[in-house]
Amino acid sequence: MNRTDRLYAIAEELRAAGQHGRTGGWLADRFEVSPRTIKRDVSALQQAGVPIWAQAGPGGGYVLDGRATLPPVNFTEAEAVALAVALAAGRELPFAADGRAALAKVLAAMPPTARANADALANRLWTRGHGQLARAAVARAIEEALRRRVVVTLEYRDDAGELTVREVEPVALANTGGHWYLVGYCRLRQAPRWFRTDRINVAHPTSERSPDHDPATFAGTPPEDAAPVLGPDPARA
Numbered sequence: 001m002n003r004t005d006r007l008y009a010i011a012e013e014l015r016a017a018g019q020h021g022r023t024g025g026w027l028a029d030r031f032e033v034s035p036r037t038i039k040r041d042v043s044a045l046q047q048a049g050v051p052i053w054a055q056a057g058p059g060g061g062y063v064l065d066g067r068a069t070l071p072p073v074n075f076t077e078a079e080a081v082a083l084a085v086a087l088a089a090g091r092e093l094p095f096a097a098d099g100r101a102a103l104a105k106v107l108a109a110m111p112p113t114a115r116a117n118a119d120a121l122a123n124r125l126w127t128r129g130h131g132q133l134a135r136a137a138v139a140r141a142i143e144e145a146l147r148r149r150v151v152v153t154l155e156y157r158d159d160a161g162e163l164t165v166r167e168v169e170p171v172a173l174a175n176t177g178g179h180w181y182l183v184g185y186c187r188l189r190q191a192p193r194w195f196r197t198d199r200i201n202v203a204h205p206t207s208e209r210s211p212d213h214d215p216a217t218f219a220g221t222p223p224e225d226a227a228p229v230l231g232p233d234p235a236r237a
Helices: 003-020 024-031 035-047 077-089 096-109 112-122 136-148 215-219
Strands: 052-054 062-064 150-157 163-176 179-186 191-196 200-209
Touching: 003 024, 003 035, 003 062, 003 096, 024 035, 035 052, 077 096, 077 112, 136 150, 136 163, 136 179, 136 200, 150 179, 163 191
Parallel strands: none
Antiparallel strands: 052 062, 150 163, 150 200, 163 179, 179 191
């Protein structure tokens, strides 16, 4: 078993063990490696974001936080390729980098035959127009501020060409009229504002927690054909 396969196997073994966990010695025997190797593997999983914690005391070991994990999910080749197509067609979209990381996990978890079939299907799908990556660094900062719900400092150029520095309390990201906008409370103008993301030169999330705002108050009533990305299917509403 190579190291990559062993890392996934360790995570699955800990998931199956539940709150009882497994000792380093038990895992070492199970995978026929040294306890030192298991310690390095667990450290690598933790650094990758897998929620493993050490349980101290006699009989202690490693436990995978069940609240942050899911049981195995089987993806078909078409489902995996559909994710790849969506990401390839929208590389400038919010959280696209996280989406690519999620796709990599999906592909890595697929059985070899299913992965090969997915690769073969993906090779028959082509897309053009990846020239919209210039704002990626700024977009990432905006997404991080929205995710953490913190105030973000912007260097913004308005439609008249005036450059200003704003402190903004982020509320939402909206896509309309062919542009993405950061919707939030502008402390400079002391009012709700929509900031076109392609006019934001610099963005820096701060450590200051942003007050909670009702998106409807700042963004107005969404059009009938607008919906949150994880909202209900309109056809089933």
